[in-house]
Ligand SMILES: [Zn+2]
């Protein structure tokens with residue numbers, strides 16, 4: 001009690017024009033807790049966000065059939081929009097005329113946007129990166145187009161996102177070409193400078209840098225130093241989740257967080273599997289996004305603490321229990337509670353791949369699961385029982401501890417949690 | 423005039439006629455109430471579900487935003503026989519009930535308890551079955567194909583699911599062509615036999631029977647209708663009528679006046695609100711409106727009110743019945759979905775604007791259809807409220823005047839936009855007619871075949887061709903790669 005009060009009183013805070021970061025609790029300051037996990041409060045132009053956080057991806061200014069009201073009811077206060085998609089539809093002119101993406105989608109909470117570069121490079125095979133920007137052929141009419149750091153920022157200014165991402169030179173982490181990897185890292189630093197120079201609304205929109213450098217830890221560290229010198233209000237670790245081994249992923253995250261200042265939010269891009277989230281939190285990351293939870297919902301999959309269940313399987317045809325026992329989402333919560341729908345696995349099974357409603361229900365459940373997982377992690381950090389939380393999480397997921405993924409065991413051992421200890 | 427079935431075979435229902443413009447086949451306002459459900463003020467409509475859900479509307483949104491108090495469910499949506507599990511008992515018969523979901527039908531579909539349920543064998547509109555009906559079974563179309571549903575099977579389904587209103591099987595062709603007199607006579611005879619069987623089999627007094635009145639001339643079905651009036655009305659077993667053609671009502675007035683106090687539910691598929699008004703004047707109390715789900719899928723926002731708004735210089739000429747929100751003029755419009763004269767207070771109009779719906783339609787985001795469904799159901803709901811107020815406050819003349827004015831203020835048909843929008847979305851394969859149904863189904867095959875789909879394959883909102891389809895495909899690849907899994 002007393003310890004909590006003292007910690008509360010000693011919150012350390014970082015403030016920049018459009019962001020306030022308040023560190024509420026840190027695992028590593030306690031004798032019993034040796035991980036790098038942190039709990040914090042991030043105040044953005046559209047309100048307060050508790051970290052760690054999972055951010056659902058509303059690619060085209062809509063979260064796959066959920067109304068903004070339903071998304072708000074999952075306690076989501078920060079979601080993603082994709083700059084590349086909004087640039088195509090509705091387009092910059094419309095965004096300017098309407099007054100930005102918040103107004104477009106009737107969402108009064110925070111929005112984070114990517115730079116648009118990742119999508120171009122990964123999806124348009126003919127994209128070609130030069131110092132000027134990313135050259136590609138329009139998917140509409142095949143005409144040559146160019147995405148520069150200036151254009152990306154201009155688009156994100158029109159979108160009005162609370163957090164914008166710099167345009168970076170992304171290449172797959174598994175790329176064996178060291179020279180190209182270094183070029184990409186250094187170019188990303190130069191592009192950050194161009195993004196900062198082009199940013200027209202620093203008082204109302206935050207621009208985050210993205211750390212590159214592939215799987216080369218020294219190059220990552222060098223990138224961290226160069227990026228930190230630019231003093232952006234938040235820092236992202238990019239280029240991951242591109243097919244690298246999980247061990248390598250963890251090493252990169254750990255190498256970066258080790259050098260990052262305590263008082264800035266840290267965002268690991270493109271991460272969404274529950275195990276990845278929990279381990280990344282232990283490694284000191286605060287923010288995550290991924291389309292997987294909402295995308296997998298559309299294939300009939302429910303994320304639960306015991307793993308992913310495919311509702312299309314025949315065993316669920318007559319299963320009249322909730323999607324997940326004990327889940328507090330509007331689909332699953334006990335029917336006598338406010339806002340409960342009383343949806344059963346049988347009903348989801350009945351309509352999976354047949355009515356859009358089944359996808360909406362699973363999207364609602366999955367988003368809730370991801371947000372709740374991070375909320376519970378946060379509570380555990382604040383209450384000084386994060387290692388116990390991590391152990392319980394893995395025990396639920398893998399009834400047999402010999403099946404624990406070795407990458408997670410190793411990564412967690414590195415920050416003082418022994419998953420296999422009894 | 424009150425029909426109070428509280429002491430009869432249907433203790434669960436009460437229909438009160440509050441004002442009738444004349445005795446017989448004419449417009450009237452009333453209140454239809456079932457034990458435990460919200461009462462339905464009539465004339466009104468009920469929502470049509472697909473597989474137990476109002477298309478695109480989750481149960482929480484239905485409860486909060488749809489403002490409908492009734493749901494039409496088709497048994498054929500629940501009794502498919504998957505290839506590998508041909509012998510399985512349809513899961514819905516095993517559903518458990520709770521205080522929140524007091525019947526298996528409510529509980530399986532997560533329908534709020536306030537909603538009155540109507541169960542019939544076929545969807546609205548139904549896909550015609552190539553093999554037709556037999557002496558003791560109708561052909562139904564499930565997600566796994568055509569199968570036959572016997573009268574006995576249907577009776578046990580009704581007993582198990584306990585809908586508030588059940589429609590006995592009728593021998594219908596489900597085509598728009600008028601059956602020849604020989605076929606029409608057989609329809610009447612079979613339906614008559616099935617109805618006799620129905621009333622002797624049905625023991626659940628919580629289920630109210632609305633007997634089908636066939637879409638054939640009264641002169642061909644008079645024996646059947648007389649039996650309803652003479653045998654099943656006095657016993658209280660007959661609770662209402664389900665009319666497949668509103669124009670039979672004047673004949674009922676002359677030949678079977680004892681049936682007139684019963685509530686009248688219409689399966690008449692009125693194509694526009696003008697047709698609804700005409701059928702109201704013939705005496706229909708409760709409508710099912712297949713055009714609603716179709717209009718939303720077509721990107722149209724209903725834009726009419728009843729009575730029609732006063733003349734204004736800003737709006738010369740006939741007004742459209744609906745606005746095509748996919749039209750580029752709405753790209754930056756911050757107006758509510760329908761004209762401000764309609765004062766629509768629905769969630770879509772109060773929280774969103776045309777530009778967003780336009781964007782969602784253009785981007786083929788499912789939320790566009792959800793918001794249109796919410797709005798379109800709200801507009802229809804207000805339309806009926808306006809009709810009831812006109813009848814209650816003004817009477818016959820007022821209704822006639824307002825109906826005439828409605829016909830001059832609004833265009834005769836829904837705008838063309840309906841047909842122009844690509845609508846190749848498979849889930850509605852049964853509601854759009856046999857031929858199209860067959861075309862749409864394989865699209866789902868692909869998705870359905872992706873059993874362990876963890877982020878691979880196509881998403882369900884695919885369906886566009888042309889350039890949008892290409893952009894979409896490319897975008898989906900991007901998302902997959904970003905996930906890296
Ligand atoms: Zn701790």
Ligand SMILES: [Zn+2]
Pocket residue numbers: 323324327328329330331332333365368
């Ligand atoms: Zn849930």
Ligand SMILES: [Zn+2]
Pocket residue numbers: 759760766767768769770771772796797798800801
């Ligand atoms: Zn509206």
